[in-house]
Amino acid sequence: MAELTVTIDTEQQRQAISDSFAKLDPRYLVKNPVLFVVELGTLIGLLLTVVPGLFGATGSRVYYAIITVLLAFTVLFANYAEAYAELEGEAQADSLRALQTETEGKVLEDPEADLEAIDEDDYEAVESDTITQGDVVFVDEGDIIPRDGTVVEGSASVDESAITGESEPVIRQSGGDRTSVVGGTEVLSDSIKVEVTSEEGESFLDEMIGLVENAQRQKTPNEIAMTILLSGLTLVFVVAVGTMFFFGEYLATFADGFAGLDIAELVALLVALMPTTIGALLAAIRVAGMTRVTRRNVIAKSGRAVEAAGDLDALILDKTGTITTGERVAQDFHPLGDADDGDVVRASYQSSLYDETTEGRSIVKLAEKMNGAEPVTESDQSDAAADEPGSAIEAPRSVSVDLDGADLSEENFVPFSAESRMSGIDLDDGTEIRKGAVDAVEEYATSVPGKLRQESNRISENGGTPLAITVDKQVVGIIELQDELKPGIANRIAEIQKMGVETIMATGDNQRTARWVADQVGIDEFHAEFDPEEKIELVEDIQADGKLVGMTGDGTNDAPALAKADVGLAMNAGTNAAKEAGNMVDLDSNPSKIIEVVGIGKQLLMTRGSLTTFSVANDVAKYFVLLPAILAAAIPGLAVMDVLNLSTPASAVTATLVYNAFIIPLLIPLALRGVDYEAQSGAQLLRKNLIVYGGGGLIAPFIFIKAIDVLFVALGVFQ
Numbered sequence: 001m002a003e004l005t006v007t008i009d010t011e012q013q014r015q016a017i018s019d020s021f022a023k024l025d026p027r028y029l030v031k032n033p034v035l036f037v038v039e040l041g042t043l044i045g046l047l048l049t050v051v052p053g054l055f056g057a058t059g060s061r062v063y064y065a066i067i068t069v070l071l072a073f074t075v076l077f078a079n080y081a082e083a084y085a086e087l088e089g090e091a092q093a094d095s096l097r098a099l100q101t102e103t104e105g106k107v108l109e110d111p112e113a114d115l116e117a118i119d120e121d122d123y124e125a126v127e128s129d130t131i132t133q134g135d136v137v138f139v140d141e142g143d144i145i146p147r148d149g150t151v152v153e154g155s156a157s158v159d160e161s162a163i164t165g166e167s168e169p170v171i172r173q174s175g176g177d178r179t180s181v182v183g184g185t186e187v188l189s190d191s192i193k194v195e196v197t198s199e200e201g202e203s204f205l206d207e208m209i210g211l212v213e214n215a216q217r218q219k220t221p222n223e224i225a226m227t228i229l230l231s232g233l234t235l236v237f238v239v240a241v242g243t244m245f246f247f248g249e250y251l252a253t254f255a256d257g258f259a260g261l262d263i264a265e266l267v268a269l270l271v272a273l274m275p276t277t278i279g280a281l282l283a284a285i286r287v288a289g290m291t292r293v294t295r296r297n298v299i300a301k302s303g304r305a306v307e308a309a310g311d312l313d314a315l316i317l318d319k320t321g322t323i324t325t326g327e328r329v330a331q332d333f334h335p336l337g338d339a340d341d342g343d344v345v346r347a348s349y350q351s352s353l354y355d356e357t358t359e360g361r362s363i364v365k366l367a368e369k370m371n372g373a374e375p376v377t378e379s380d381q382s383d384a385a386a387d388e389p390g391s392a393i394e395a396p397r398s399v400s401v402d403l404d405g406a407d408l409s410e411e412n413f414v415p416f417s418a419e420s421r422m423s424g425i426d427l428d429d430g431t432e433i434r435k436g437a438v439d440a441v442e443e444y445a446t447s448v449p450g451k452l453r454q455e456s457n458r459i460s461e462n463g464g465t466p467l468a469i470t471v472d473k474q475v476v477g478i479i480e481l482q483d484e485l486k487p488g489i490a491n492r493i494a495e496i497q498k499m500g501v502e503t504i505m506a507t508g509d510n511q512r513t514a515r516w517v518a519d520q521v522g523i524d525e526f527h528a529e530f531d532p533e534e535k536i537e538l539v540e541d542i543q544a545d546g547k548l549v550g551m552t553g554d555g556t557n558d559a560p561a562l563a564k565a566d567v568g569l570a571m572n573a574g575t576n577a578a579k580e581a582g583n584m585v586d587l588d589s590n591p592s593k594i595i596e597v598v599g600i601g602k603q604l605l606m607t608r609g610s611l612t613t614f615s616v617a618n619d620v621a622k623y624f625v626l627l628p629a630i631l632a633a634a635i636p637g638l639a640v641m642d643v644l645n646l647s648t649p650a651s652a653v654t655a656t657l658v659y660n661a662f663i664i665p666l667l668i669p670l671a672l673r674g675v676d677y678e679a680q681s682g683a684q685l686l687r688k689n690l691i692v693y694g695g696g697g698l699i700a701p702f703i704f705i706k707a708i709d710v711l712f713v714a715l716g717v718f719q
């Protein structure tokens, strides 16, 4: 899958630096209480630098100036992390926006015009900005689709690489779940009629990108909780350190040679104790996480959705198109009872002539191939796109049958629905032809040969999907459909399971086919013969146990369940209803993308968790470094805590502030890239996290602060 990675140029670097200064505005900074307190501390340092001796301070002006500068850098580095992440996110979003092109569109005078016979007299070629919503345009081979829309007739292969970066063309066709087309993409072969669904300048993608950019600036629920926690900690430290100041003043009244604690050093202690590192990186971690989602061509409408993806307990996957390729095409026809090959092929053909699903189109193709006849219907006179359903199938044998579509009319066609799990047509003479899922047909038919079950089980146990075909409610045979597992899907599912997420397959297909597929890919649980209603119930059932659940979908039928799920990933090729209902849209329309999104969500949560652990562990270590240094004069007994044996208190304070400030830019790359991520259970991750980031966080300050102190001694400062 193509990743469109946008790089930041020097111009943008400069922008990020200037944004870091703009973000010093206290009205902005107050939303991040940790940094706001550091900013206040900077002002105190500045005051002492300008007016020495204030608050009984006895240090030199230079010393206070150094403290002030280091505190200011702490805030600026934090602002830079956020500004940089935001610019990167915007650049990523802009890379999608660049798609808008000025082009020509062929607006049909008569939207009902026969697709195959359209010529220059039937349409008016106009600039795309004059096309309005509801217009039906003709898009011929080689044309650019002028605006977002729905394919209302025909099937074409479309180059969507402009939005997906994927060079492989995709099929977009009327009926079914692949009807949406995007303005600016190119039809490579065949022609389609597209009903325009957006007004000029209001493309779906643009609207979506607007949502993404907005979402990137909004704190997520977990982040808000985190901010409250960090603010609480900050408050505790402010009170504790504030109390120390007054305690120092009190001590000074009777302790010989002790003049009270230095307020600038107490500010330094406060800043060292506060979780400044994570406070500085929190926003950058969120923005970068969302940018990683955008980079995978997934539009996340909220940060909450990305976070929820990282926290999922269960993932509902459908079978066809998610676990399998979705190219479920006819392989063979099997007569049953008194019927012969010809009866089955004819009935299958007739019932599918207007069936625009992948399955339906492939049945027509196979029937024609077996018959060896020239295509009889107008809809097949076009040069078939090489990857059109069924075109690659070899006819297993030849059957001579009259495939006449003359007495069939589209009005009498009964389209497939996921509720009925059947489709068909009524002939002019009243003959009722239906095909569908075996259990659905068994209920519908009046005459069911004993061999139906046996034959269909045989097909299912090979991973195929049997469709029973009936003429006047008599089962005459079976259509054998075959799909293929997506390459590598079993590994992806295993990966999800390793993360502790339960995998559930819900399919409209029959029990045996479902079981076969479930076994092949090692899914935890499966539900077969599901209708869309039951999918919603499944989502609700899982949520009733207090679990977070994710799912993908494309059809109108999926919309309610997509809206219900905590993470609903809609396919861009799917219907508008589904795209509006979900909280994410995959521009590549690859349903198994949700597996990647879960990974990105996990990585976001892990990055935040790891850096929080590191930050807090750092602060604990800094406490042991600074406290003895600052209080040594007042409480000589504290010397036992002074494990680092730093040269002077001033050196200890400065070295600690240097570490405290510069650890932020050092961690920016990690915050933006995310911590290395591998599929593991929560408990394993927690353990590893504690050892690496907790243990490392305790040790790192000691090493660096001591090193800085040694450097100061070598340079002869603070001695």
Ligand SMILES: Nc1ncnc2c1ncn2[C@@H]1O[C@H](COP(=O)(O)OP(=O)(O)OP(=O)(O)O)[C@@H](O)[C@H]1O
Pocket (backbone or CB within 6 Å): 318, 319, 320, 321, 355, 357, 359, 360, 416, 418, 421, 422, 423, 435, 436, 437, 438, 465, 466, 467, 506, 507, 508, 509, 510, 530
């Ligand atoms: N064009 C069609 N005409 C008649 N029956 C069909 C057609 N397409 C599919 N079916 C039958 O209806 C069943 C249900 O279809 P549905 O789309 O609900 O689920 P699915 O595609 O099999 O699985 P999933 O839910 O995993 O995508 C299919 O398994 C098949 O037996």
Ligand SMILES: [K+]
Pocket (backbone or CB within 6 Å): 271, 272, 273, 274, 275, 276, 277, 619, 660
């Ligand atoms: K700190």
Ligand SMILES: [Mg+2]
Pocket (backbone or CB within 6 Å): 320, 508
């Ligand atoms: Mg389906």
